[in-house]
Amino acid sequence: MTTAPIVRTVEELRRHVRAWKAAGEMVGVVPTMGALHEGHLSLARRARKECERVITTIFVNPKQFNNPDDLKKYPRTEEADAALLATVPVDLIFAPQPEEVYPDGFITTVSVGGVSEPLEGRMRPGHFDGVATVVTKLFGMTMADRGYFGQKDWQQLQVVLRLVRDLNIPVHIVGCETIRETDGLAMSSRNVRLTPEGRAKAHVLYEAIMAAATDIRAGQSDRMAIREAAEAIRAAGFDRVEYIELRDAETLMPSDDPARARRMLAAAWLDGVRLIDNIPV
Numbered sequence: 001m002t003t004a005p006i007v008r009t010v011e012e013l014r015r016h017v018r019a020w021k022a023a024g025e026m027v028g029v030v031p032t033m034g035a036l037h038e039g040h041l042s043l044a045r046r047a048r049k050e051c052e053r054v055i056t057t058i059f060v061n062p063k064q065f066n067n068p069d070d071l072k073k074y075p076r077t078e079e080a081d082a083a084l085l086a087t088v089p090v091d092l093i094f095a096p097q098p099e100e101v102y103p104d105g106f107i108t109t110v111s112v113g114g115v116s117e118p119l120e121g122r123m124r125p126g127h128f129d130g131v132a133t134v135v136t137k138l139f140g141m142t143m144a145d146r147g148y149f150g151q152k153d154w155q156q157l158q159v160v161l162r163l164v165r166d167l168n169i170p171v172h173i174v175g176c177e178t179i180r181e182t183d184g185l186a187m188s189s190r191n192v193r194l195t196p197e198g199r200a201k202a203h204v205l206y207e208a209i210m211a212a213a214t215d216i217r218a219g220q221s222d223r224m225a226i227r228e229a230a231e232a233i234r235a236a237g238f239d240r241v242e243y244i245e246l247r248d249a250e251t252l253m254p255s256d257d258p259a260r261a262r263r264m265l266a267a268a269w270l271d272g273v274r275l276i277d278n279i280p281v
């Protein structure tokens with residue numbers, strides 16, 4: 001299997017994309033931070049089905065890390081990533097160095113209000129500014145027609161949808177389902193940092209929010225169901241439950257409007273690793 005060319009500069013990236021666009025081809029982009037797994041590949045496969053050309057970007061974006069230790073420990077596995085992408089296959093891998101994305105003098109921040117503020121936004125100050133800035137840049141750099149994002153990062157997906165709407169960015173955003181391990185744990189590049197003992201307990205996060213959602217649909221109060229879920233997660237041996245919240249699926253604000261879709265979102269620490277998950281309710 002031949003691996004896609006790995007391109008490091010915007011200039012070279014644009015050379016490829018211009019030729020594709022001149023031929024009338026539709027370009028899809030799958031932004032990632034690498035350390036790829038089935039979750040990422042499912043996005044790339046969806047893009048492969050819907051677009052003539054597929055770009056996967058691999059960039060560990062320093063601006064979206066609020067914790068320097070997390071940035072330092074973030075897994076980097078470019079060769080393995082390229083081999084996995086060859087199975088899709090994709091047409092091009094854009095893997096720039098930080099200086100290519102943020103050259104000297106870089107001073108612009110894209111900041112989405114409202115939807116960026118609660119939950120992940122509150123727990124990880126600056127995180128969504130980093131995401132919105134890099135996603136805007138990646139759309140500008142790749143000139144993609146379609147952008148593929150995972151529901152695993154539900155709030156991020158809503159931030160990106162708001163961003164393209166508010167700034168008239170001509171990219172159609174496709175939200176793709178969360179891919180899970182067989183025990184239910186949402187796939188994540190950070191899962192490799194779990195100890196074997198932690199990995200064996202990690203599925204409880206998903207199970208607990210699923211049970212809470214079932215109880216709420218059956219008429220139990222939101223508060224009681226969420227409290228029981230938090231207790232189950234702590235009892236399984238997680239270090240800390242950061243939040244479990246039932247929110248409006250689009251605005252991420254508190255909501256008890258039955259006419260609008262709601263989403264349960266959770267973040268919890270296990271083995272010093274921060275795990276997040278979310279499900280419809």
Ligand code: AMP
Nearest residue numbers: 032033039149150152153177178179187
């Ligand atoms: P990341 O490399 O973690 O920044 O993720 C890159 C993209 O892959 C984001 O749009 C994520 O939401 C998506 N993604 C990560 N994990 C999963 C998963 N388990 N299922 C579906 N999409 C995912």
